[in-house]
Amino acid sequence: MTHQPPLTTPDVLIIGGGPAGLTAAAELAGRRAGRVLVVDREQDAGGIPRHSDHTGYGLRDLRRVMTGPDYARHLVRQATRAGAEIRIRTMVTGWADEDTVDVTSPDGRYRIRPRAIVLATGARERPRTARRIPGDRPHGVYTTGQLQNLVHLHHQPVGKRAVIVGGELVSWSAAVTLREAGCTPALMVSQYPKAESYAAFNAAGRTVLRVPVATRTRVTRVIGKGRCQAVEIEHLDTGRRRTVACDTVVFTGDWIPDHELARSAGITLDEGTLGPLTDTALRTSRPGVFAAGNLLHPVDTADVAALDGRHVAQQVVHHLNGEDRPAEGVRLTADDPFRWVAPQILRPNDPAPARGRLLLWTDEFVRFPKVTVRQDGRTLARRTLAWPAAPGRVFRVPAGLLDDVSPTGGPVRIGLH
Structure with missing residues (x-):
């Protein structure tokens, strides 16, 4: 007789x-949605902010600014005070059936069969191996997450001189961490004509952190046998190559969602984001399974991910109450220069997306973007927005541009014209 692992049955x-x-948990527990259980594979809950030891967190969701660790602790307290249960060092290893997951934890193996599931597994930076950058394989090569974990959680030293690959917001976060660890950020390398981060961050980074930025440039080789000694970089327009001495390389940004659980469940993934395909209520293709945060739009700021959690909570409550009867939807697609749009399905009677914004990712910088919405060969809306579309950060478009979409029409195309 086959022994069945113990079973636990929370509502969510x-x-x-x-x-x-954590924000979804606090909202759901606060709304008395039954027993709410959060599982996280790390030593402590809180996500990336746990080891991002600088300020700037909490502005949109909490209306105040705090450091990453303080923000993470606040979210944990908020969820537990509301009545949610958090289990750390607990990994979901797979699906026993469509409604049940297998779990491994310090307490052993068991199964969880809830009434609703929220996938909030986040995103990770592509490491050097995934970027296929040749050369030696020395010590001293990190992603931002690995660097911050090493410095802020384990208080370990890094090198003395670093090259940062990428010019996103997280790249400047890496620069701050390097400075705190006594390592000089000698150069930031970006393939784009200008660093991808907001202009204010770029200016502050250059003046306060004194980090020079090499634009339209890529790393072509890592050099060093035991410890990193240098990188070779190439200017994309001229083909000119040069060697930059460094003992540390930090690969930043270029995010991919942690979608393994969604993929193993057979949940439909979006070809652009590589995360689950969702509608504006954040339903996935599997009934009763929702998704939120940077699993869906890698990568946005922590407070926007938190607001996704707040948004999905109400939709989960509708599902638990038997009110969740989604109609047929219209597919939203991204035209050049956009790589993806999230969410990707618009259904009649569904709520507007979180914060009333569609999220898109662009591969080109456009200072005054004119957003165009088309369906079945017709232009439904066209609006010039006051904020730029820039690579390396999410571009937000008011969802009101979709007001004239026909629920019985063909796919909706969102582009710049």
């Missing part, structure tokens, strides 16, 4: 204890 299971998952 949230997989991932970062800003999205």
Whole structure:
């Protein structure tokens, strides 16, 4: 006779204890949605902010600014005070059936069969191996997450001189961490004509952190046998190459969602984001399974991910109450220069997306973007927005541009014209 692992049956299971998952847990527990259980594979809940030891967190969701660790602790307290249960060092290893997951934890193996699931597993940076950058394989090569974990959580030293690959917001976060660890950020390398981060961050980074930025440039080789000694970089327009001495390389940004659980469940993934395909209520293709945060739009700020968690909570409550009867939807697609749009399905009678914004990712910088919405060969809306579309950060478009979309029409195309 086959022994069955023990079974626990909460009303809601949230997989991932970062800003999205913890905020969803606090909202659901506060709304008395039954027993709410959060599982997280790390030593502590809180997600990336746990080891991002600088200020700037909490502005949109909490209306105040705090450091990453303080923000993470606040979200944990908020969820537990509301009545949610958080289990750390607990990994969901797979699906026993469509409604049940297998779990491994310090307490052993068991199964969880909830009435609703929220996937909030977040995103990760592509490491050097995934970027296929050749050369030696020395010590001293990190992603931002690995660097911050090493410095802020384990208080370990890094090198003395670093090259940062990428010019996103997280790249400047890496520069701050390097400075705190006594390592000089000697150069930031970006393939784009200008660093991808907001202009204010770029200016502050150059003047306060004194980090020079090499634009239209890529790393072509890592050099060093035991410890990193240098990188070779190439200017994309001229082909000119040069060697930059460094003992530390930090690969930043270029995010991919942690979608393994969604993929193994057979949940439909979006070809652009590589995360689950969702509608504006954040339903996935599997009934009763929702998704939120940077699993859906890699990568946005922690407070926007948290607001996704707040948004999905109400939709989960509708599902628990038997009110969730989604109609047929219209597919939203991204035209050049956009790589993806999230969410990707618009259904009649569904809520507007979180914060009333569609999220898009662009591969080109456009200072005054004219956003165009088309369906079945017709232009439904066209609006010039006051904020730029820039690579390396999410571009937000008011969802009101979709007001004239026909629920019985063909796919909706969102582009710049």
